[in-house]
Amino acid sequence: MAAGKIHSMESMGLVDGPGIRTVIFLQGCSLRCRFCHNPDTWDFDGGETIEPQELVQKIARFRPYFKDNGGVTFSGGEPLMQPEFLSETLRLCKKEGIHTCIDTAGCGTGNYDEILKYTDLVLLDIKQVEEEAYRHMTGRSMDHFNQFLQALKDHGTPIWIRQVVIPGMTDSRDYMEQLKRYVDNIPNVEKVELLPYHLLGANKYEVMGIPYPLCGVPAMDKDETANLQKEFFGGYDHV
Template sequence: MALAYVHSYETFGSVDGPGVRFVLFLQGCKMRCQYCHNPDTWKLGIGEQKSAREILDFALRYRSYWGDEGGITVSGGEPLLQMDFLLEFFKMAKAEGVHTTIDTSGWPFTHKEPFFSQFEELMRYTDLVMLDLKHIDEVKHRELTKQSNASILDCARYLDEIGKDVWIRHVLVPQHTDDDGALQRLSDFIATLHNVRRVEVLPYHSFGMYKWQELGLKYDLTDINPPTQERVINAEKILKVGSYH
């Protein structure tokens, strides 16, 4: 029995997949995104420990609110860093007929074992992957997150290969991720995928800045304001938001 390191729950999530959802936020992430609004989820091996059965029983108490489209989303942190738990949890959820979604950066993805075989199996119990594509440019991605985007793009290609439904998310950060050229390159990459059902542009906000300060971390985007509506619309046009089904 695998135990999860849990950061928190949201019982009536409306932005983390289709319909109303129970959202489980797992603890631990190896990305260091400059705009992260939950840096308190970074540290590995801490948090409340819960079994898959405990969490599923708790989630199912809210099932009557999910309707036909809702279900369970596992987010983070980075859920793929707790693969043993995630696989057990989604097997149980699918046995109950629950719609399952993973919200992931895709960064832990690799074709190496034992991860790849576990990921293959996990996808059999996953209905939807919400994949965060933070920057298409490798150098800029490293500057923004401290990690390469190679495994993330590889994950996107693999999900396309197996025909897994994907929603792609892109956080629009002025001076960092809203360059028209980079957005066009990202759009061109998305266009090579045949499994994308939705693209979302998420405007940057600084709501999580206080968490950085509370944790004694230096927040490098203090001089960055949220993108204007004009820039959001521009990004949505380039990324063809609304054209995927």
């Protein structure tokens, strides 16, 4: 049984899937997204070491909160970077009758089939939809993302798409049209969520002594984001 590294745990997540969620933030990520607000999760050597069984026991304690319409969401960092730990933890959660969700950028390693076998929902974070722009945004190629997306299609796993809307980068009507065409070609999408870029994680960079990539970029207007949501993705809400 593979032990894993977790960064932190949130007991009352309200925006991480359906219902009230217990959110587990796993340690480690290979992407360096320009808008990342959790740089403290990048380091694979950080965090708390824990066994799957012990973690599931902790999750099960919150069952009175999430009841029948909530569950557990594995976030990060990038949860797919710890595939053996994730798949075993998911398996044990399903054994306990707990609804499982992964919040992921689709950039991981290992056997996606074993992970998706025990996954009820995937929150799929879209960084960019073209290779060059994706590399500029994340510092990596789209290869791993494309492999995971194909696995999602093969399994028919329900997907909620998430796109951070950043002024001057992903907020144009041209990009929204491009994103909609991209999403329309993914068969199992139930919902699309446009998330306004915010500055809440910027102070972490200062504390960690690393430059903030989007210094000077303002927070995205929430009303404008809501208007884009309604215009381009109003039809994606089958939940």
